[in-house]
Amino acid sequence: MGISVSPLDPADQATLDAVHRMAVAAQAVDEPDLPPLCRRRFEAPLRHPMPGVDTHWWVARLDGVPAGWARLYLHTLDNTENASVELMVDPAYRRRGVGRALHEHGLRLLREHGGKRLVGSTVTALPGDESRQLPGAAFAAAVGAKPALADVRRRLDVTALDRPRLAGLLAEAREASAGYRGVRWSDHTPEEYVADVAYLEGRLLLDAPLGDLEWEQEKVDAERIRGTERALDARGVRRYSAGAVHEASGRLVAWSMVSLDASSTWHAWQQITIVDPDHRGHRLGLLTKIENLEHALAHEPELRVIDTYNAAANTHMIAINEQLGYRPAAGSTDWQLTI
Numbered sequence: 001m002g003i004s005v006s007p008l009d010p011a012d013q014a015t016l017d018a019v020h021r022m023a024v025a026a027q028a029v030d031e032p033d034l035p036p037l038c039r040r041r042f043e044a045p046l047r048h049p050m051p052g053v054d055t056h057w058w059v060a061r062l063d064g065v066p067a068g069w070a071r072l073y074l075h076t077l078d079n080t081e082n083a084s085v086e087l088m089v090d091p092a093y094r095r096r097g098v099g100r101a102l103h104e105h106g107l108r109l110l111r112e113h114g115g116k117r118l119v120g121s122t123v124t125a126l127p128g129d130e131s132r133q134l135p136g137a138a139f140a141a142a143v144g145a146k147p148a149l150a151d152v153r154r155r156l157d158v159t160a161l162d163r164p165r166l167a168g169l170l171a172e173a174r175e176a177s178a179g180y181r182g183v184r185w186s187d188h189t190p191e192e193y194v195a196d197v198a199y200l201e202g203r204l205l206l207d208a209p210l211g212d213l214e215w216e217q218e219k220v221d222a223e224r225i226r227g228t229e230r231a232l233d234a235r236g237v238r239r240y241s242a243g244a245v246h247e248a249s250g251r252l253v254a255w256s257m258v259s260l261d262a263s264s265t266w267h268a269w270q271q272i273t274i275v276d277p278d279h280r281g282h283r284l285g286l287l288t289k290i291e292n293l294e295h296a297l298a299h300e301p302e303l304r305v306i307d308t309y310n311a312a313a314n315t316h317m318i319a320i321n322e323q324l325g326y327r328p329a330a331g332s333t334d335w336q337l338t339i
Helices: 013-030 039-046 098-112 135-142 163-176 191-202 222-235 284-299 315-324
Strands: 003-007 053-062 065-075 082-089 117-124 146-157 180-186 238-246 251-260 267-275 305-311 327-338
Touching (some): 003 098, 013 082, 039 222, 053 098, 065 098, 082 098, 098 117, 117 135, 135 327, 146 315, 163 284, 163 315, 191 222, 191 238, 191 251, 191 267, 238 284, 251 284, 267 284, 267 315
Parallel strands (some): 082 117, 267 305
Antiparallel strands (some): 003 053, 053 065, 146 305, 146 327, 238 251, 251 267
């Protein structure tokens, strides 16, 4: 029968089960230190897409048996010539043409929608670990994608926090941030800060290193923030945020967020940390990260590990994270294919 590729039917529970099992199996091989993929979050793009994202999901079968899957995220609000992609092949069926069939199907979809670029990420080696077999990176190179941005996943062992050092850093940050007050919230942004959060989120791609990625600034407003929050609610993602308010203007000018999947109590992701350029130099990034770490731990007593990604060129944020105790855990590369 060979390899066949078809859209994923949301009503086909058996295939959904198989697709999730494949994803868990692949991650166990490629990133064994991460928790199993949350089923609720994994399936959410079928019914609860993020604002401005049109999701296409298809499955490859080898001799009738599900062997791999891919998701293409077409962007409808900005970066409309770009598409993000996830592609996963069951470790039991790798090197049998499944990934290539999925990739070619995705390219056809992208061309049909007038897209010009395909962007995806793979695990890559850290310095000193180059002997490790990393099939995702080899596949990306084989299909003609170019490495566009090098990232590093860093990990904080919460159980080994140097509490006295952390308290000292927080005291220094508070002293340097005179004229600003801290605020905290869980899940939904308070109404009085949602416009400021939208501004900060929208300028993230202006501030973060992008390497060779051709990615434009996103158009973010309060409505898009609320839409994202609804999508995250549907995924069961718990969010903890801390910010800094400029007392003279009343504006939220710095923000940091940590999130946990519905299926996890021990593992979290450090998400955005950003400071308005007009208010840098007051250690607000360090302040909000430490404040938010305390905030998350107060609500998540079983939390043991927090992971975060930084562009390898983002030396400022890396320095802050390493002050807190984050250490390299894995490499990552964003690949870009222009068609």
